[in-house]
Amino acid sequence: MAVEDEIRAKARELLASGKAEVVVGFVAGTVPLTARPALIKEAADADRLVWNRCCTPGLARYVLDYIRDRRKRRDFDAAKAKKVAVVAKPCDARALVTYIQENQFAPGDLFVVGVHCAPMVDRRKVFEEVGAYRLEEARVDGDAIVITTTDGGEERLPLGDYVDASCAVCARLEPPLADVTYGEAVAPPADADPYARVREHEARGSDERWAWLEEELGRCIRCYACRQVCPACYCEECFAEQRNPAWIGPATAEEDLVAFHLVRVFHTAGRCVECGECERACPMNIQLRVLSEKLVKDVAEKFGYVAGEDAEVSPPLATYKPDDPNEDFM
Amino acid sequence: MEQKVANAALAETPLLPQPATLERVVVETAAADLKSFYLKFNDGRRWDYLPGQFAELSLYGYGEAPIGMASSPTEGDHLMFTVFNTGGAVSRALHRLAPGAKVGLRGPLGNTWPLEELRGKNATVIGGGFAFTTQRSLIKYILANRKDFAELTVVYGARSPGALLYKPELAEWEKSPELTLHLTVDKGDETWAGREGFVPTVVEEEKLSPDNAIALICGPPIMIKFTLPVMDKLGWRPEQIYTSLEMRMKCGVGMCGRCNVGPKYVCVDGPVFSFAELSKLPPEY
Amino acid sequence: MVAGKVKRNELSTFLEAAKAAGYDVFAPARAAEGWAFVPYEGGEVDLDGYLLTTASVKGFVLPQLEAFLTYDDDDGRLVPTAESKLLVFGVRPCDARALALVDKVYRDRGFRDPQYLARRDNTLLVVWACDAPAPTCFCTSVGGGPADEAGADVIIYKSGDDLLLEGVSAKGEELLKAAKLEKVSDAELDEAKATYAKVAEAMTPLWDLEAVRPKLYENFDAAAWEEVASRCVSCGACTFVCPSCHCFDVVDEGKHGRGRRLRFWDACTQSLFTLHASGHNPRERASQRYRQRVLHKFYYFHENWGENLCVGCGRCVVACPTNVDIREAVTLVIGP
Numbered sequence: 016m017a018v019e020d021e022i023r024a025k026a027r028e029l030l031a032s033g034k035a036e037v038v039v040g041f042v043a044g045t046v047p048l049t050a051r052p053a054l055i056k057e058a059a060d061a062d063r064l065v066w067n068r069c070c071t072p073g074l075a076r077y078v079l080d081y082i083r084d085r086r087k088r089r090d091f092d093a094a095k096a097k098k099v100a101v102v103a104k105p106c107d108a109r110a111l112v113t114y115i116q117e118n119q120f121a122p123g124d125l126f127v128v129g130v131h132c133a134p135m136v137d138r139r140k141v142f143e144e145v146g147a148y149r150l151e152e153a154r155v156d157g158d159a160i161v162i163t164t165t166d167g168g169e170e171r172l173p174l175g176d177y178v179d180a181s182c183a184v185c186a187r188l189e190p191p192l193a194d195v196t197y198g199e200a201v202a203p204p205a206d207a208d209p210y211a212r213v214r215e216h217e218a219r220g221s222d223e224r225w226a227w228l229e230e231e232l233g234r235c236i237r238c239y240a241c242r243q244v245c246p247a248c249y250c251e252e253c254f255a256e257q258r259n260p261a262w263i264g265p266a267t268a269e270e271d272l273v274a275f276h277l278v279r280v281f282h283t284a285g286r287c288v289e290c291g292e293c294e295r296a297c298p299m300n301i302q303l304r305v306l307s308e309k310l311v312k313d314v315a316e317k318f319g320y321v322a323g324e325d326a327e328v329s330p331p332l333a334t335y336k337p338d339d340p341n342e343d344f345m
Numbered sequence: 346m347e348q349k350v351a352n353a354a355l356a357e358t359p360l361l362p363q364p365a366t367l368e369r370v371v372v373e374t375a376a377a378d379l380k381s382f383y384l385k386f387n388d389g390r391r392w393d394y395l396p397g398q399f400a401e402l403s404l405y406g407y408g409e410a411p412i413g414m415a416s417s418p419t420e421g422d423h424l425m426f427t428v429f430n431t432g433g434a435v436s437r438a439l440h441r442l443a444p445g446a447k448v449g450l451r452g453p454l455g456n457t458w459p460l461e462e463l464r465g466k467n468a469t470v471i472g473g474g475f476a477f478t479t480q481r482s483l484i485k486y487i488l489a490n491r492k493d494f495a496e497l498t499v500v501y502g503a504r505s506p507g508a509l510l511y512k513p514e515l516a517e518w519e520k521s522p523e524l525t526l527h528l529t530v531d532k533g534d535e536t537w538a539g540r541e542g543f544v545p546t547v548v549e550e551e552k553l554s555p556d557n558a559i560a561l562i563c564g565p566p567i568m569i570k571f572t573l574p575v576m577d578k579l580g581w582r583p584e585q586i587y588t589s590l591e592m593r594m595k596c597g598v599g600m601c602g603r604c605n606v607g608p609k610y611v612c613v614d615g616p617v618f619s620f621a622e623l624s625k626l627p628p629e630y
Numbered sequence: 631m632v633a634g635k636v637k638r639n640e641l642s643t644f645l646e647a648a649k650a651a652g653y654d655v656f657a658p659a660r661a662a663e664g665w666a667f668v669p670y671e672g673g674e675v676d677l678d679g680y681l682l683t684t685a686s687v688k689g690f691v692l693p694q695l696e697a698f699l700t701y702d703d704d705d706g707r708l709v710p711t712a713e714s715k716l717l718v719f720g721v722r723p724c725d726a727r728a729l730a731l732v733d734k735v736y737r738d739r740g741f742r743d744p745q746y747l748a749r750r751d752n753t754l755l756v757v758w759a760c761d762a763p764a765p766t767c768f769c770t771s772v773g774g775g776p777a778d779e780a781g782a783d784v785i786i787y788k789s790g791d792d793l794l795l796e797g798v799s800a801k802g803e804e805l806l807k808a809a810k811l812e813k814v815s816d817a818e819l820d821e822a823k824a825t826y827a828k829v830a831e832a833m834t835p836l837w838d839l840e841a842v843r844p845k846l847y848e849n850f851d852a853a854a855w856e857e858v859a860s861r862c863v864s865c866g867a868c869t870f871v872c873p874s875c876h877c878f879d880v881v882d883e884g885k886h887g888r889g890r891r892l893r894f895w896d897a898c899t900q901s902l903f904t905l906h907a908s909g910h911n912p913r914e915r916a917s918q919r920y921r922q923r924v925l926h927k928f929y930y931f932h933e934n935w936g937e938n939l940c941v942g943c944g945r946c947v948v949a950c951p952t953n954v955d956i957r958e959a960v961t962l963v964i965g966p
Contacts, residue, residue, distance in 0.1 A: 044953040046766065051953040052861040072952050076863070143664075148681035148764030148944070165762055234663055236685070236694060238870045239900065240951050243863035256902055258881070259434055265881050266695040266894035296951030298684065298867045299663040350740040359741035360698060360893075361708050405701040406885035431907040447704040592912070593904050595880045598741035602877030603896070603903055605926070606912075607847075608933035613739065627850055629904075629912040629922075 018198040019066040025128050027061035035100035035126050039077045040064045047153035048138035052077055068155045071135045073292045074101050075110030075246045082120050100126040106290035108190035109323025110246035113286050129193025131200035134182035141177050181291025184209040191324050213308045234299040235272045241293035241303055247283040280306040285314045285331045288323045351453050359598040362403035362449025367442055375507025379475050381427045391422045392453050396482035397617045400452030401597045410435040411594045415478035419489035427478040454597040455616050458483045463559050467496040473544050473564025477510050480563055497524040502544040506530050506537045545571040555581040562588050583620035590616050590630050606630045632803035633796040634811025642674050647809035653717035681764050686873035687725040691749040698745055699891040711748040719756040723778040724769050724943040726755045728873030730781030734935045754801050757782035759826050766944030770833040773938045777826040787822040794822050845964040847929045858959040859920035861952040866897030868946035874939050898922050924959055
């Protein structure tokens, strides 16, 4: 059975049996090469669920928001609560693990439909190639993305050239938390370097690094899309919006943009699950993953820790060990 | 869509505060969480305003806050604002000011209590807590133009005697033949010989009559929620009952876009609305 | 009528003429985020593949961040706007229309925003009519069109190897006169316009806007709002790329009597937008906020100004990280 059919069958079963009250999954989008999050609540709607190479958005935040939301309902009874089911890529499942580590909910609240995934399509790369506004239709056909443009042209693009940058190097193929798991994992090429862009950045001199920050972060329009889609950014009140005291200015002055992104990314240290959603969500195409990946690398090298792998392990920023690499923290 | 703008400065430089000086500060409540600020413009200008309107009070470095005018234009050339210290930047800074301090004012903004509609009619003012400020303006205005209006009835409640605003005036009004004042507190203390009870109960007990009357109600949402059914029972129609909405505002002139309730902007179409008008708007306030 | 023409590969003659007339010229160019208006440095402009800039034209007249007032010893004064004249070339009709709509808010209510209006007066929009709209374009569904003149000063039509430029405002006509372009006949212009009328015809409206409008508001409580917004992450991407979203927030920078008062774009889709100091939030849920955005575009603005505020550029559809689609939202809420 195709993975999509397996997901639908499981969702139908979970909802029909009353085991789950909602299945957070993907449905077809309205723009080419897009799948989008949906909360499926009726078994009859299970067939709306899709699984394809465009299921990029992270779903863990929807699970967290749903659980937080239902706790606020007057008639909510934790003892009788049904499960919240979610279609989880390994990165989604890792985010769920961080939520459990951070006491946002318990494993028992969830039913995780794990999915082994093949690298997702980077729709922006395709948009750049053919022009976002010229793309009439697109579908994945084997190793190719078949696109139709508004002028009626049809092209086959080699899928391998349009793979999402995070997915392309992702070696975390197994969802660390899953009640069932479907599909077959596709391993990245043996020589894939997850830190290639970081190394490039590290090799720059300080002036060059600053120039890079100015160039990239200077484009920021402060829409907070990166923060809103980030599984690690779920504070009720973000430092960036606190006005009393105001840690940083509220708008797009350069120093505020730099401060916002650097502080935000530091807050995800040891918690970032490398989903890459910040970079995909950015309407200004800022290379945000260079920043978060740098911290992932540092945390891995200095603390030997990978976020979201094991709910039983305490994350490095929540732990003190006498042999931690620096006397100051981070 | 063009609206009447009160003065040229407001029309041509709507976001530029006019400099004013703080002349006097009166601590209104026992908890000192409400103070009245008496202001005068530095250049001697006067505002042409009416009860129910508000101003953006500006403190450079802290920002602006929309505050209803508690003074009445009949009281002379000072403006008076009674401000609750919410803990927000502006009200906190304002509460620290001493006479002589410089402030800025933009206004007068918004619409007024329905004075035309009230002409010749009984005015029934129902207020609770610190929302009483623009109602004070209205009461002063009616008292100064007494013959234009029929009976003036005021119900005013606060949590405790110490939380009542404008105590010297309340004492005057209690004795005055010009109006009927029903004061009440949720819970009295040793100084309190008056009534105890909530505003809705007083409205019910006093059987406030809707005949030839307009009600002007302002107070915490919970007070309004429980008073409206009582008024409904007494025969009041939604067209006869007006309230003043509070929304988060910034510009006060319909530009910044955050205070709308449906198609109405509280800063320019309000803050005063009748419940008949509100019933046609989404409940997003 | 004042009009003229240039060869497509000699556009620089017009742009140089504009510079000579005292304008700082901006034109679309490829940028990291897609396309952006950048200062024109001379030479021919390569518009191959250009449909829309990622950020709209509105930033030229309503900057994302503006220190509009400075204060010193508690004496505040408005910051004068730069007096330089600005020409933005290659603006799409939807963007120009959006500015014409935003003008109403900053000019027509009776309160006039001097800085906005100064910038608006100093900005000339050279609109590039659309002969190949994108799949996400829906201007004809919301009262606009691929050769809509609203808000434009000059409008450019393609005609074979020629570009026909027509002045559609006093400012635009003046510039064209000064540019001394080759003459264009009425017949040529009419013929070009006719081909654009065909482009418009091919863009079948998604709905009957007049019928949609009251229905959207009647269906204020429809479950569809929750459905369409269930995936909204409450960021501001849609509002910040939108050419007609114009809400702002204000904050003071610098205490102790000296500093600047800033205004900057704000977004009704973000949860802090309407949060009261008391903690009460009239639009607590993402669905309420998204409904506000759609109703402001399709109903509230029309109630106040008689026009639809959404101009159908489709930027929000493309920018949304979770594919909340305003076209679909309207369709779902009005129902079958």
